[in-house]
Amino acid sequence: MEYQYKLRPHHGLCISFFSVKKYSEKYKEHIKKIIAELENASIVCATLQSDIFCEGCHSRLQDGSCSVADKVREYDQKILELCGWKEGMLLPYSEFKQDIHDNILSCRKCETICSDCEWSEICYINGRKNKKLICWINEQDKILSFHQEEGFVQKEFTDRDELRCFLLAVYGIYRIQ
Known part of the structure; x- marks a missing residue:
């Protein structure tokens, strides 16, 4: 190779x-x-x-x-x-x-x-807490949605940092709608 x-x-x-x-x-x-x-x-x-x-x-x-x-x-x-x-x-x-x-x-x-x-401020913001945040995921088609969708599995996040890390981690892997 x-x-x-x-x-x-x-x-x-x-x-x-x-x-x-x-x-x-x-x-x-x-x-x-x-x-x-x-x-x-x-x-x-x-x-x-x-x-x-x-x-x-x-x-x-x-x-x-x-x-x-x-x-x-x-x-x-x-x-x-x-x-x-x-x-x-x-x-x-x-x-x-x-x-x-x-x-x-x-x-x-x-x-x-x-x-x-x-550059860490770009990647994550420390200490921010918020109410639980939810998105819905279709693993098969690699789609992530912020609206409840039929056939999608709900994923909950306890704070914005957790959600942000997840979104950045799946960027390029999942299509966001």
């Missing part, structure tokens, strides 16, 4: 929580293009080095190094461990994304990995 892209493990979380709010226009377009390319049945190589997302990042220094290299290497190491990956491992992007979902997002482990990340 030959890989098409090197991808840092922590960028799997960044992809899951990608929001266009905080980035420069140029970087937003760069990220959107990469995600579209990855979705096209790509093979990725899990790396602890600079990858395709690092180009254009404000943390990248002129010499190509990262101003937060130690911090993101720690994030990457934690994700390698949680997903059972090894550095240099090759896997289909769909499997990469599913492993991030199954081993981190669905288990709500983001805060144990990258709570000190400058």
